[in-house]
Structure formats: structure tokens, C-alpha cells
Amino acid sequence: MAIGVLVSGTGSNLEAILDTDLPVTVVVADRQCKALELAAAHGIPTAVVERGGDRVEFTHRIVDALDGHDVDLVAMAGFMTILEKPIFDAYPGRVINTHPSLLPSFRGAHAVADALAAGVKVTGCTIHVTTPDVDNGPILAQEAVPVLDDDTVESLHERVKEVEHRIYPEVLRRLVGGAT
Numbered sequence: 528m529a530i531g532v533l534v535s536g537t538g539s540n541l542e543a544i545l546d547t548d549l550p551v552t553v554v555v556a557d558r559q560c561k562a563l564e565l566a567a568a569h570g571i572p573t574a575v576v577e578r579g580g581d582r583v584e585f586t587h588r589i590v591d592a593l594d595g596h597d598v599d600l601v602a603m604a605g606f607m608t609i610l611e612k613p614i615f616d617a618y619p620g621r622v623i624n625t626h627p628s629l630l631p632s633f634r635g636a637h638a639v640a641d642a643l644a645a646g647v648k649v650t651g652c653t654i655h656v657t658t659p660d661v662d663n664g665p666i667l668a669q670e671a672v673p674v675l676d677d678d679t680v681e682s683l684h685e686r687v688k689e690v691e692h693r694i695y696p697e698v699l700r701r702l703v704g705g706a707t
């Protein structure tokens with residue numbers, strides 16, 4: 528049961544995954560990013576699929592990049608492009624995401640800033656199955672993170688990420704274990 532990881536950014540969640548013995552066989556990015564360097568440093572094959580064309584066509588190219596790496600489970604780790612039907616057809620119920628809020632609150636790309644702006648006292652992170660309905664798939668795990676009075680988006684996101692780094696690999700472990 529191998530995992531393909533999709534990334535766009537710094538790759539701290541990827542790093543947390545790679546720090547375990549989870550079987551990651553490929554890392555695919557939609558842009559040049561630090562996460563790719565991290566994957567390469569771990570000797571993991573990488574691919575860049577630049578955005579362009581429509582999203583369905585882009586999604587086909589992502590699926591093509593995962594092909595050939597024995598991928599059974601796709602883990603989005605800070606992947607910032609919305610994917611369309613082809614990936615859900617290729618990996619039904621097996622595209623997983625981590626989102627930096629307690630869904631269904633604060634969907635979208637600015638979840639931490641939105642939580643802070645809303646003045647909530649508690650936010651957190653959610654590991655969920657990805658579906659065509661963005662940030663709305665079945666929830667696999669959640670953990671709360673208190674919002675502190677002097678929090679900035681950066682400080683709050685850092686603490687949310689600390690939790691993601693712990694619970695995302697745990698969930699992936701459960702899913703990988705469950706299928707063997």
C-alpha cells in the first residue's frame with residue numbers, strides 16, 4: 528500500500544510523513560517548491576505538474592504523474608490546486624487532505640487568517656477524505672488548538688501545524704495498515 532504525496536509549499540507535513548516509515552513512493556507538486564527539495568533529499572522520485580489548461584486536464588496530468596509508482600493512497604499535504612473528478616475516479620475514497628481548521632468551519636485557502644479574524648477562541652486541524660466538494664469530505668480526525676490573545680496568523684498556523692504533523696501521519700498509518 529504505497530502513498531503519493533501532493534505538495535505546493537514548504538513541505539513541513541511532507542517532512543512529518545517522511546520522518547515515519549510510511550511508504551511514500553512519489554511526491555508531485557504543482558510548482559517548484561521547498562517540499563520537492565525535501566523529497567529529493569529523501570531519495571523519493573518527484574514530478575512537477577505546472578498549472579495550466581482547465582482543471583480537469585490538469586487533474587489528468589496529476590493522475591498521470593502518480594501512475595507507475597504503485598500508489599494506492601494520495602495524501603495532499605499543503606497542495607493548493609483544486610482537483611477534479613479524474614483523481615476521485617482513479618483513487619475512490621483514497622485521496623486524503625489536511626486542512627488547518629476544524630471543518631466545517633473556515634473552509635478555503637485562508638483558514639487560519641479567517642479563524643483569527645472571526646475571533647474564535649479555539650480552532651484546529653482536520654484530516655479528511657477529499658471529495659469534489661472542496662473541504663467537505665468525511666472527517667477522519669480532528670484536534671483543537673486554542674487561539675491565544677496575542678496570536679498572529681503565523682504563530683497560530685505554526686501551532687496548528689505542530690498538531691497536523693502528529694495526527695496526519697497517524698491517520699495515514701491507520702489507512703495504510705487497514706488495507707494490508
Ligand code: GRF
Nearest residue numbers: 536537538539540605625627
Ligand atoms: C498546512 O497547514 C495545510 O493544512 C495547509 O497548508 C499547510 C501546508 O504546510 N493546507 P506545509 O507545506 O506542509 O508546511
